[in-house]
Amino acid sequence: MKVFSVLTICCTIVAASPLGNWAALSGNDALELRLIKLGPQEYSIISELEKVSLRRRGKKFMDVTNQISIEEAYTLGLVSRPQTSLWKQMLFSASGAKQIEMMNKPVKEYKYPKKLSYKSLVQDLNDQIDKDSIYENLSQFTSFYTRYYKSKSGAESSDWLYEKVNHLTKPISKDYEVNITRVHHKGWDQTSLIVSIPGNVTDKVVVGAHQDSIHLLLPQLRAPGADDDGSGTVTTLEALRLVVQAISTGQFSPYNTLEFHYYSAEEGGLLGSADVFARYYDSGAVVLSMLQQDMTGYSTGSKNQGIEEHLGLITDYTNVGLNGFLKLVIDTYNDIPYHETECGYACSDHASALENGYPSAFIIESEFKFSNQFIHSSMDTIEKIDFDHVAEHVKLTVGYAIELSGTNILNKSN
Numbered sequence: 001m002k003v004f005s006v007l008t009i010c011c012t013i014v015a016a017s018p019l020g021n022w023a024a025l026s027g028n029d030a031l032e033l034r035l036i037k038l039g040p041q042e043y044s045i046i047s048e049l050e051k052v053s054l055r056r057r058g059k060k061f062m063d064v065t066n067q068i069s070i071e072e073a074y075t076l077g078l079v080s081r082p083q084t085s086l087w088k089q090m091l092f093s094a095s096g097a098k099q100i101e102m103m104n105k106p107v108k109e110y111k112y113p114k115k116l117s118y119k120s121l122v123q124d125l126n127d128q129i130d131k132d133s134i135y136e137n138l139s140q141f142t143s144f145y146t147r148y149y150k151s152k153s154g155a156e157s158s159d160w161l162y163e164k165v166n167h168l169t170k171p172i173s174k175d176y177e178v179n180i181t182r183v184h185h186k187g188w189d190q191t192s193l194i195v196s197i198p199g200n201v202t203d204k205v206v207v208g209a210h211q212d213s214i215h216l217l218l219p220q221l222r223a224p225g226a227d228d229d230g231s232g233t234v235t236t237l238e239a240l241r242l243v244v245q246a247i248s249t250g251q252f253s254p255y256n257t258l259e260f261h262y263y264s265a266e267e268g269g270l271l272g273s274a275d276v277f278a279r280y281y282d283s284g285a286v287v288l289s290m291l292q293q294d295m296t297g298y299s300t301g302s303k304n305q306g307i308e309e310h311l312g313l314i315t316d317y318t319n320v321g322l323n324g325f326l327k328l329v330i331d332t333y334n335d336i337p338y339h340e341t342e343c344g345y346a347c348s349d350h351a352s353a354l355e356n357g358y359p360s361a362f363i364i365e366s367e368f369k370f371s372n373q374f375i376h377s378s379m380d381t382i383e384k385i386d387f388d389h390v391a392e393h394v395k396l397t398v399g400y401a402i403e404l405s406g407t408n409i410l411n412k413s414n
């Protein structure tokens with residue numbers, strides 16, 4: 001960005017400071033301007049460096065620069081252009097108001113099942129949850145120094161994940177044209193991953209987790225990301241293994257297309273999922289539902305307070321109908337109850353689905369206030385993870401995936 005070349009000099013000096021290797025976030029990179037969304041109508045332009053400091057102060061947002069350029073944001077009046085006359089700014093915001101309306105894509109409403117259809121199958125699969133192999137996988141996944149999306153090891157961890165899902169879907173790769181896509185993003189190397197198991201129709205039922213981790217003090221420090229979101233990643237890997245088993249043994253075949261997503265760069269402001277769902281929207285894809293699994297392994301927070309072990313069902317910025325269906329799934333398939341809780345705007349990748357008009361939900365390890373406080377640091381480690389609790393999230397994910405992908409909820413006759 002040429003306009004800022006003078007400023008770049010200042011920060012190249014910072015780059016050589018005793019803080020050490022700023023390779024992942026230095027010079028031009030640190031000062032690069034980004035358009036972020038802090039609420040349904042609230043946009044702001046800040047630098048990459050300011051983004052990290054905003055996150056450190058606990059502020060959540062979406063980085064939508066790959067969808068709306070800075071120049072477009074000015075033109076649309078999403079943010080006011082610096083050094084323009086008041087008159088010009090008024091003109092921009094008048095024309096912008098209409099555009100903003102168009103950019104808020106209405107969320108589709110579907111009638112989710114009021115009764116479950118696969119009880120014995122789901123229970124049978126859930127009896128086979130393999131906690132040792134979940135542990136083994138999380139142990140490998142957290143051994144990457146960091147999975148920061150702009151780091152080399154972050155790119156390597158996405159290779160690991162790609163190998164893993166290839167291996168996991170082998171049993172059905174002959175009979176089903178399982179489509180495993182690596183989504184490349186503009187600006188960093190870690191890819192998002194889409195595992196698509198075709199159904200009778202192309203309408204999608206999606207399970208999501210994010211693969212990246214971050215150390216919020218300095219992105220170059222060690223970030224094992226065991227809970228955030230290694231736990232969600234291995235939760236959905238295990239659910240994928242069980243669903244594949246049901247398909248390969250002829251016990252199940254999805255009616256809707258069933259997809260497992262592993263997003264890159266959630267910690268940079270939902271960047272990976274924003275790309276994925278914007279592409280789906282642009283190509284006219286139908287997504288019937290999306291369930292996010294982000295932080296599934298920490299139960300100590302509530303236990304320490306003498307509160308029963310539970311799942312945290314997020315009620316703000318999620319879909320009411322889908323939440324109702326998930327309550328039924330939890331009541332049926334889980335051994336612990338849910339507590340309703342809130343986590344604010346854009347708190348995880350389900351927000352990217354909703355933003356593009358797709359109903360989405362998010363179930364986290366507990367009420368938000370009891371959730372893991374060690375995240376975004378080198379202390380987010382595997383020995384704090386409760387694998388019985390992770391297994392509860394697997395049960396929920398298997399129930400959701402089988403029931404919704406196995407049911408013709410639009411009552412299409414093909």
Ligand SMILES: *[C@@H]1O[C@H](CO)[C@@H](O)[C@H](O)[C@H]1NC(C)=O
Nearest residue numbers: 133134136137168237238241
């Ligand atoms: C990882 O998980 C998969 C599926 O859950 C399992 O097959 C595998 O044995 C696990 N362990 C390792 C070390 O990959």
Ligand SMILES: *[C@@H]1O[C@H](CO)[C@@H](O)[C@H](O)[C@H]1NC(C)=O
Nearest residue numbers: 177178179180181182194196
């Ligand atoms: C797999 O998915 C990608 C991305 O959605 C699509 O471009 C590609 O055509 C698909 N491939 C097959 C064989 O269906």
Ligand SMILES: *[C@@H]1O[C@H](CO)[C@@H](O)[C@H](O)[C@H]1NC(C)=O
Nearest residue numbers: 199200253254255408413414
């Ligand atoms: C879905 O496709 C399978 C395999 O082609 C077929 O056997 C089944 O009857 C179809 N199901 C529905 C509900 O159309």
Ligand SMILES: [Zn+2]
Nearest residue numbers: 228229267375
């Ligand atoms: Zn996080």
